[in-house]
Amino acid sequence: MSERTLDRRGSGWMFVRANPGIVIGAGLLLLMLLGAFFAPLPFDPVTPDPANVMLSPSGQHIFGTDSNGFDVFSRVIAAGRRDLPLALIGTAVSLVIGLLIGLPLSSKSRYSEGFMRALDAFQSFPLIVLSVTIVALTGNNIENIVYAIVIINGPRFIRLIRGEALAIRDGRFIEAAVASGARPRRIVFRHIMPNVVDICLVQSSLTAANAIIVIAALNFLGVGVSPPDPTWGSMVQAGAQGISLGQWWVAIWPGVAIFVAIASLNVLANGIQRRVEGG
Amino acid sequence: MLSVSGLTTEFHTRVKTTRAIEDIGFEVPAGVAVGLVGETGSGKSVTVRSIMGLLPTQGRVVGGRAEFEGADLLAASGKELRSLRGRRIGFVAQNPFGALNPILSIEKQFANVVRAHRKISRGDLRDLAMQRLESVQVRGAERVLRGYAHELSGGMAQRVVIALAMVHEPSLVIADEPTTALDVTVQRQILDLIDAQIAGGDRSLLLVTHDLGVVAQYCQQVVVMQSGHVVESGAVADIFTAPQHPYTQQLLAAIPAVPWASEAVQKEVPIV
Numbered sequence: 001m002s003e004r005t006l007d008r009r010g011s012g013w014m015f016v017r018a019n020p021g022i023v024i025g026a027g028l029l030l031l032m033l034l035g036a037f038f039a040p041l042p043f044d045p046v047t048p049d050p051a052n053v054m055l056s057p058s059g060q061h062i063f064g065t066d067s068n069g070f071d072v073f074s075r076v077i078a079a080g081r082r083d084l085p086l087a088l089i090g091t092a093v094s095l096v097i098g099l100l101i102g103l104p105l106s107s108k109s110r111y112s113e114g115f116m117r118a119l120d121a122f123q124s125f126p127l128i129v130l131s132v133t134i135v136a137l138t139g140n141n142i143e144n145i146v147y148a149i150v151i152i153n154g155p156r157f158i159r160l161i162r163g164e165a166l167a168i169r170d171g172r173f174i175e176a177a178v179a180s181g182a183r184p185r186r187i188v189f190r191h192i193m194p195n196v197v198d199i200c201l202v203q204s205s206l207t208a209a210n211a212i213i214v215i216a217a218l219n220f221l222g223v224g225v226s227p228p229d230p231t232w233g234s235m236v237q238a239g240a241q242g243i244s245l246g247q248w249w250v251a252i253w254p255g256v257a258i259f260v261a262i263a264s265l266n267v268l269a270n271g272i273q274r275r276v277e278g279g
Numbered sequence: 280m281l282s283v284s285g286l287t288t289e290f291h292t293r294v295k296t297t298r299a300i301e302d303i304g305f306e307v308p309a310g311v312a313v314g315l316v317g318e319t320g321s322g323k324s325v326t327v328r329s330i331m332g333l334l335p336t337q338g339r340v341v342g343g344r345a346e347f348e349g350a351d352l353l354a355a356s357g358k359e360l361r362s363l364r365g366r367r368i369g370f371v372a373q374n375p376f377g378a379l380n381p382i383l384s385i386e387k388q389f390a391n392v393v394r395a396h397r398k399i400s401r402g403d404l405r406d407l408a409m410q411r412l413e414s415v416q417v418r419g420a421e422r423v424l425r426g427y428a429h430e431l432s433g434g435m436a437q438r439v440v441i442a443l444a445m446v447h448e449p450s451l452v453i454a455d456e457p458t459t460a461l462d463v464t465v466q467r468q469i470l471d472l473i474d475a476q477i478a479g480g481d482r483s484l485l486l487v488t489h490d491l492g493v494v495a496q497y498c499q500q501v502v503v504m505q506s507g508h509v510v511e512s513g514a515v516a517d518i519f520t521a522p523q524h525p526y527t528q529q530l531l532a533a534i535p536a537v538p539w540a541s542e543a544v545q546k547e548v549p550i551v
Contacts, residue, residue, distance in 0.1 A: 172377030181365030182395040190391050
């Protein structure tokens with residue numbers, strides 16, 4: 001070990017310089033989250049104003065107003081209260097399920113192969129249709145949106161983590177762990193799991209981006225919406241008819257918000273990937 | 280201490296079954312270092328892996344016994360085997376960088392090895408790890424503990440592996456070509472270190488190697504393997520002076536003569 005071993009913490013600025021993707025992606029996301037919960041909004045997002053309906057963007061209503069006289073800007077910001085935490089919770093649940101099922105399945109037993117084939121069959125369904133059906137059948141509440149995200153992304157995590165763990169299991173250091181008398185559960189969670197943290201971080205950002213699309217799609221279809229609370233998906237839906245009449249602002253701005261959220265998550269994922277690969 | 284008899288291991292694939300080792304038998308008495316020698320592919324590693332229960336999934340022990348501290352390692356339940364591995368039997372693998380987890384700090388790896396068998400507080404663990412590292416002559420043990428495998432030199436990494444294997448003070452150490460992956464200049468140091476860890480007391484060593492010179496220097500007994508069979512075994516002194524089996528004779532003849540004994544070489548090689 002050399003005397004010049006780098007100080008792992010480094011300074012904050014060094015981190016920013018070395019990881020612009022992580023900083024920009026996570027920063028934008030944090031800004032959207034904080035804004036959704038704490039930013040002072042120019043208008044109340046859930047109080048209709050019948051006197052000011054369908055105003056185009058102006059100095060007062062910078063994103064305009066919709067057919068109920070809601071201020072679009074306030075609603076776009078406030079929608080983050082619902083969409084972002086739901087996406088993050090759905091991602092976290094998918095990740096935990098992926099770890100709990102994917103890691104133990106990394107043994108090459110016949111049982112685990114069977115499970116993977118069953119998962120193949122399950123994934124061959126158009127999952128977004130499946131999840132809409134499930135949500136429609138089980139009732140229109142928020143938890144069901146989380147289930148929908150997990151149905152779509154849980155199998156992806158399981159597959160990814162199992163694949164990675166299989167490769168790691170062949171490593172000599174796992175053999176050494178076996179030779180040290182470690183129990184299978186210890187090997188899985190203490191020796192293998194730390195090695196999949198990297199890819200889990202990358203996949204989690206991508207999953208969160210996907211979750212935002214799923215939420216928007218479900219909300220667009222009217223699933224999991226409780227009017228007048230704003231969501232990006234339901235706002236796009238509400239404004240969709242107006243586009244042909246030239247009232248573009250009602251649908252475009254929530255669309256832009258969805259784009260920014262997804263783009264920042266993808267930038268974050270890319271940044272983590274680069275850091276992991278030591279680029 | 281360790282008594283192996285009739286050990287036979289096969290490898291199964293869909294199309295055929297290969298018998299890698301057959302009817303292997305040898306003893307590792309308490310306090311004795313035994314060298315297991317043979318050329319590449321002679322079945323040394325398969326023998327050791329069979330005993331340790333580390334065969335790949337295609338491998339299967341089809342017969343024999345390996346008695347150790349009153350248990351048959353080949354018939355032991357998973358639980359029994361786990362309680363012996365690491366705790367009573369230490370294993371030193373060939374490539375230290377392979378044997379160390381690349382993304383866990385050395386301290387974490389000590390924690391994993393120790394906690395596989397007993398509970399230990401963080402402070403006690405640190406003290407134990409420091410003491411073990413110092414016993415294998417790792418300088419700057421504190422920094423090594425904080426660091427990762429890739430920051431270590433080959434010799435250092437193998438010292439750490441040896442320290443990890445010795446943490447539970449096992450009565451038997453199995454070393455599978457512990458110096459093959461290392462620079463020649465540190466090979467001797469590592470072997471001396473293993474030797475020192477064994478010396479004194481009843482600790483035994485099973486040293487797998489293809490280097491008869493190493494066996495002559497560090498072992499009291501030797502088992503010679505060829506194509507999956509034990510062809511000769513006995514005390515080092517006997518076998519080196521009077522090898523019975525033609526294969527052993529060839530192996531001994533293959534040891535290169537010490538070049539600097541020749542005056543001609545001395546003249547040719549410029550002194551730097």
